[in-house]
Amino acid sequence: MQLSSQKALSLTRRFLSPATPLHAQWFLTPRCNYRCRSCGVWREKTKTSEVSAEEVKAGLAALKKVGVAEVVLSGGNPLLREDIDEIIAYSSRHFITTVYDNGSMAVKKIDALRNADFVAISLDTLDEKKNDYMRGVKGAWKNAMNAIETLHREGINVGVAPTISQLNLYGMKDFTRYFTNRGVPVWYAVYSHDDTDDSLFGIGKKNDELEIVDKKAMAKLCDTLLSMKNERKGIFITDKTLEALKQLFLTGKRTWKCRALQNFLMVNHLGQVSGCHLYEPVAKVTELPKVWNSQRFDALRAKYSACQRCTYVCYLFYSIHKGVYGNLEILKDQFKNAGSIIARTYETRHAFAENSMSGRDREKTLLIGGSNAGGSMSSSPIMPCHLSLKYTAKKTL
Ligand code: SF4
Numbered sequence: 001m002q003l004s005s006q007k008a009l010s011l012t013r014r015f016l017s018p019a020t021p022l023h024a025q026w027f028l029t030p031r032c033n034y035r036c037r038s039c040g041v042w043r044e045k046t047k048t049s050e051v052s053a054e055e056v057k058a059g060l061a062a063l064k065k066v067g068v069a070e071v072v073l074s075g076g077n078p079l080l081r082e083d084i085d086e087i088i089a090y091s092s093r094h095f096i097t098t099v100y101d102n103g104s105m106a107v108k109k110i111d112a113l114r115n116a117d118f119v120a121i122s123l124d125t126l127d128e129k130k131n132d133y134m135r136g137v138k139g140a141w142k143n144a145m146n147a148i149e150t151l152h153r154e155g156i157n158v159g160v161a162p163t164i165s166q167l168n169l170y171g172m173k174d175f176t177r178y179f180t181n182r183g184v185p186v187w188y189a190v191y192s193h194d195d196t197d198d199s200l201f202g203i204g205k206k207n208d209e210l211e212i213v214d215k216k217a218m219a220k221l222c223d224t225l226l227s228m229k230n231e232r233k234g235i236f237i238t239d240k241t242l243e244a245l246k247q248l249f250l251t252g253k254r255t256w257k258c259r260a261l262q263n264f265l266m267v268n269h270l271g272q273v274s275g276c277h278l279y280e281p282v283a284k285v286t287e288l289p290k291v292w293n294s295q296r297f298d299a300l301r302a303k304y305s306a307c308q309r310c311t312y313v314c315y316l317f318y319s320i321h322k323g324v325y326g327n328l329e330i331l332k333d334q335f336k337n338a339g340s341i342i343a344r345t346y347e348t349r350h351a352f353a354e355n356s357m358s359g360r361d362r363e364k365t366l367l368i369g370g371s372n373a374g375g376s377m378s379s380s381p382i383m384p385c386h387l388s389l390k391y392t393a394k395k396t397l
């Protein structure tokens with residue numbers, strides 16, 4: 001995690017600016033080594049080219065100019081890009097940067113990921129066989145568990161990112177308990193699919209097996225997560241989002257208006273922008289500072305605002321929490337979790353400091369740290385986490 005005072009100041013300014021797009025997701029590549037049943041990306045054989053790292057950096061600079069504060073690097077699997085280290089390092093200097101991985105690459109790319117603010121590892125269920133079926137690859141579950149454990153042990157802010165669908169809905173409470181008990185936060189998505197071929201980036205593949213048909217159980221899960229949030233840290237979804245999802249599943253009614261191209265925007269592997277991935281590109285990312293306040297963009301905003309085509313949770317989240325007030329709402333809702341993140345950042349910094357110690361000093365610290373090491377994966381903020389977890393390294397999650 002890179003949190004220089006310059007970055008913190010610049011981010012505060014952007015978070016407090018009205019009428020800026022807070023959030024951007026960049027689908028860096030269509031390449032993926034998995035075959036998830038919910039996903040359309042790997043099925044798309046024709047999309048192979050990608051803009052270069054230099055072009056990505058120029059695009060990120062344009063995003064900063066229009067006020068974006070938070071960037072999610074995804075794909076495909078962004079860690080398959082040969083130049084991903086450079087992209088993560090640059091992005092993390094200017095934005096709160098989250099990187100997605102399906103669990104297959106994070107350990108290999110761990111040094112690059114130390115620069116990211118958050119790493120999200122996709123995993124859908126505690127049931128190994130079912131997870132591998134959903135992900136379409138044998139070994140996906142083991143890869144994800146290993147990645148989560150390794151990154152967590154190394155002090156990286158790693159979270160587990162399940163997509164809730166009919167196939168894992170009933171196990172989601174235990175899943176949440178399992179990871180939050182071990183100090184690993186959970187960031188939820190809900191299965192949704194695209195209804196168009198004319199999109200910026202094809203993601204959600206229609207699959208009847210995954211479609212949530214037990215809507216009452218989904219609404220009940222929202223209630224369960226709401227009450228679990230009162231008793232534990234690490235549930236990364238706001239009360240307002242859960243309430244909106246509950247209403248949606250109980251009544252079919254939307255309690256929000258979409259804020260695509262207002263509060264959030266998407267960029268594809270060719271550096272093209274749209275309000276969300278379901279609509280066609282509307283500009284090159286580098287053109288954004290010029291067109292952001294144009295009448296053409298205002299017309300697009302009006303069109304997106306009236307749209308009700310999807311229920312992707314990240315779009316819902318950034319539509320519900322809008323503007324400066326929305327950012328304060330998120331902060332208030334996630335206050336408990338913010339403390340843990342800062343503590344882990346502090347630990348990580350210490351870990352790096354320890355790594356640069358002389359051999360003798362390090363030996364001394366190991367003895368002190370070792371004698372206090374607990375048996376769980378959660379690390380203490382007063383001890384470098386790579387030391388506090390030394391004796392649990394062999395344990396699985
Ligand atoms: S959901 Fe992610 S990991 Fe799975 S195939 Fe699609 S891009 Fe790859």
Ligand code: SF4
Binds near residue numbers: 275279307
């Ligand atoms: S509701 Fe918003 S995010 Fe969803 S398809 Fe419409 S414009 Fe895109």
